[in-house]
Structure formats: C-alpha cells, structure tokens
Amino acid sequence: MLRDLKDARRNTLKRNSRLSLALHTLSHMAGNPEKMRTSADIADHAGTNPVVVRRVLGRLREAGLLTSEKGHAGGWQLARAPEAITLADVYLALDERLVASDENADAPACSVEHALHKRVSSVLEDVERSLVQKLGETSISEMRGN
Amino acid sequence: MLRDLKDARRNTLKRNSRLSLALHTLSHMAGNPEKMRTSADIADHAGTNPVVVRRVLGRLREAGLLTSEKGHAGGWQLARAPEAITLADVYLALDERLVASDENADAPACSVEHALHKRVSSVLEDVERSLVQKLGETSISEMRGN
DNA sequence: GATACACGCAACACATAATGTTACGTGATC
DNA sequence: GATCACGTAACATTATGTGTTGCGTGTATC
Numbered sequence A, B: 001m002l003r004d005l006k007d008a009r010r011n012t013l014k015r016n017s018r019l020s021l022a023l024h025t026l027s028h029m030a031g032n033p034e035k036m037r038t039s040a041d042i043a044d045h046a047g048t049n050p051v052v053v054r055r056v057l058g059r060l061r062e063a064g065l066l067t068s069e070k071g072h073a074g075g076w077q078l079a080r081a082p083e084a085i086t087l088a089d090v091y092l093a094l095d096e097r098l099v100a101s102d103e104n105a106d107a108p109a110c111s112v113e114h115a116l117h118k119r120v121s122s123v124l125e126d127v128e129r130s131l132v133q134k135l136g137e138t139s140i141s142e143m144r145g146n
Numbered sequence C: 001g002a003t004a005c006a007c008g009c010a011a012c013a014c015a016t017a018a019t020g021t022t023a024c025g026t027g028a029t030c
Numbered sequence D: 001g002a003t004c005a006c007g008t009a010a011c012a013t014t015a016t017g018t019g020t021t022g023c024g025t026g027t028a029t030c
Helices: A002-009 A017-030 A039-046 A050-062 A087-094 A111-135 B002-009 B017-030 B039-046 B050-062 B087-094 B111-135
Strands: A066-069 A075-078 B066-069 B075-078
Touching (some): A017 A039, A017 A087, A039 A050, A050 A087, A087 A111, B017 B039, B017 B087, B039 B050, B050 B066, B050 B087
Antiparallel strands (some): A066 A075
C-alpha cells in the first residue's frame, strides 16, 4: 500500500521542478537548521531520487546556501541562518531565467528587426529584475508556519 | 546564401519561444496596425513555420488580442489599439505560469508537509501576481522605437 | 462557379531538456 | 576495513515544444 502510494508520487514530471524541490527542501530545513539530512531522506520527503536531490542541492551549495559532508553521519545543512536566505538566492542559484531569454539567440539581420529584438529583450530583462527583487523580499524562514 | 541564413535561423529551439514569438509579432504589428499580415509573412520574419505562428496567434485570438480572417486577402490584425494591449495580456493569453506551478501536484500525506506545501504555493502565487502586475505596466506599443 | 489564397486543425516525426535510474569512485566515520 | 553518504558519469525514460505535411473550410477575385 505504501508502495503504491510511493509509486503514484514518483515518476511525475512537474514544471519548475528544481525550484520547487529546492524551496520545499530549504523550507523544511529551516525548521531545524542543526539537523543533518541525507539526500535519501530528502528524496523520500520530496518523492524523488537521491541523485536528483544531490544535483539540485549541489547548485545551492555552489551558491553558498548549503554545505554537504561526505561519509558517515554526512549529509546536508544550511550554510547560514534561514532568515538570511531569500527566494532570490535560491532562484539565482538555480540559474533559471524564467522570463528573459538567455540572449544567445541569433540577431536578426534586418536593422529594424534588430532594434525591436533589443527592445523586447531589454523590457524582459527589466521584468526579470523585478521578479528577482520580489523574490528577495521573502526568506525561506518565512515559508514555515512558525 | 539567403537560403543558408534561413537554414541557420530555423530549427533553433529557444526557451520561452511562444512568449518571444508573440511579443515580437505583436510589437511588429503595433507599428502598422492597419496592415493585414499572413502567417507566412510572420513566420518568415520570425524564422519559423506558418503553422507554429497560427498555433501561437490562435491563443492570442482566443484572448481577444487578435483577429484573423480567412480566404483571399486574409490574415491577422490587432483586435484593439496597441496601447491597450499589455505584456500581461499576452502572458496570460499564453497561459504560461512561469513561476507558480499548475497546482495539480499531489498533496503530501503528512500534515506538516501539506502545510508547508500550501505555504510555498501561496508565496509563489503571490510572486506570480507580482509578475503579472509588472507585465501589465508595459504595452506592446512601447516596444517600438517610435 | 472555378480558382487561388489563407486560416483551422489533426497527425506525425523530430529535437530538446528534464528527470529517473544504475553504477562506481571518493572521503569520512565507526 | 566496513559502512555510509556524497560526487559524478552514463544511459533510459518521459515530457514538452517545434517542424512538417496534409486536408478541410471559408473568402475574395476572375
């Protein structure tokens, strides 16, 4: 029965999966920052795979949000106080770029098209900045019910 | 040569392709709202396929941003003044939901996990609303250089 | 009314990117 | 040294979007 439930939860691809996983995990960790958590535990809670967890959390570690320890009694911990980790930190660590494109697209040959392209990109960049600013207003500690 | 250039431009998958195509097309149309444009013309400018154009613009028509006419001398036109079409209109018409998930994800069994999930979703919904508001501040007429 | 034009839509192939999974190496602790 | 947990590579699987073709429908032109 528990097996069936787990089967129902896994193998489901979600949009914004990385961001969702990162946010849920960090929020959960914020409730007990001292506790060391293994990728297996986290994967169980998130209904996914330990390797996937390590992939995502690895990016957060590169951004300085998490620390990881190998070996016995190893696992993951917050690198700093949960109040000091904002959603923007998480978003930027994952390098998602939800709104603006990555700007490596081909530049149109026509000059008027080129100007329009630059204008659109500029506006979307502005929106992206606005998004990051909004994300920066909330810390992961505020995601807990406490 | 022109053949090669076109070959280089097509078959390139971009992120946010629909939004990008819609924005560029509408901005371009805003420069000359009276002109009727065919999906073939638009596809040429965008370096894509007429069917793809019709797919994307079809959504914009459903949202009341565009009108399409069949038959000879048919094509696409803005349904209203370009000043009255905001980026939020376009974004919502495409139903992208860049930040918040589609909320059809499975609800966790554990109650504390469930509460956290709801909290995270709530915050992301708030961010999404903020994004739409920001997009609503710019009209497609402002994307033109004029 | 026949023809050409343009959208509407379905069906399929193809490409891309993410996740799921397995396996093996490395470091740390007991 | 045995165990545990991360680090990483490699591959399979899945999801999503795009490219493409074909055919139907409606409309203007001749």
